[in-house]
Amino acid sequence: MPDFWVLQERDKIARRGEHVCQYDIEEPQVVEQSDVRCPVCNAFAAPAIWMPPRKAKIETKDIGCGDLLLGVAYELVVSSEFRNIYMKTKLSGLSGFEPLEVIGTKREYFTSRPKIILAKLDETASGVSYYKAPTCEHCGLGAIKSLDRLVLDPTNWDGSDIFMATGAYNIKLVTNSFCKQVEQAKLTNFVFIPAGEYHFP
Numbered sequence: 001m002p003d004f005w006v007l008q009e010r011d012k013i014a015r016r017g018e019h020v021c022q023y024d025i026e027e028p029q030v031v032e033q034s035d036v037r038c039p040v041c042n043a044f045a046a047p048a049i050w051m052p053p054r055k056a057k058i059e060t061k062d063i064g065c066g067d068l069l070l071g072v073a074y075e076l077v078v079s080s081e082f083r084n085i086y087m088k089t090k091l092s093g094l095s096g097f098e099p100l101e102v103i104g105t106k107r108e109y110f111t112s113r114p115k116i117i118l119a120k121l122d123e124t125a126s127g128v129s130y131y132k133a134p135t136c137e138h139c140g141l142g143a144i145k146s147l148d149r150l151v152l153d154p155t156n157w158d159g160s161d162i163f164m165a166t167g168a169y170n171i172k173l174v175t176n177s178f179c180k181q182v183e184q185a186k187l188t189n190f191v192f193i194p195a196g197e198y199h200f201p
Helices: 080-088 176-184
Strands: 004-007 023-025 030-032 049-051 055-058 076-079 098-103 109-112 115-117 129-132 143-146 162-165 173-175 192-194
Touching: 004 176, 076 080, 080 109, 080 176, 173 176
Parallel strands: 055 098, 115 162
Antiparallel strands: 004 173, 004 192, 023 055, 030 049, 076 109, 098 109, 129 143, 162 173
């Protein structure tokens, strides 16, 4: 079991901080329910998917926008430079890269979605408390109130370099290999926190 890191998408609400670039979705916003379900409890195990036409607008000057943009919770919006590194180094876990029209910048951006893995939290090690506790032992879907650290039950990890676990929705986890490639390529706006040091809120 490798060490995991949390891709910290900071300042989504306050929209401030060094090298932060936030986007807003332009209408029409079309979403479609995912067909991914837990095979045991049959609950939807993935959020709705942002469908074409995908169009967004940034409020920050172009100079402040790097290789990762902040916006839709379950999507990853990345530059063409990131896409090239990801494909060249054969990282895994993203669904593909769909063009995104971003008003306010001349850079080319793409949307992609990290793979959803049916993986539970190790509740004791994570020090987790819930608004709504999981009822399914297989997927561990629940509403998290607080988290002291993020420790996954490793049973269902499939080796993906970037993914979201059903037991920790909306938290993007990456491997050492993912961090290494991003750092070596000097891609900007990526901040990684060791999963064992991540806490919520």
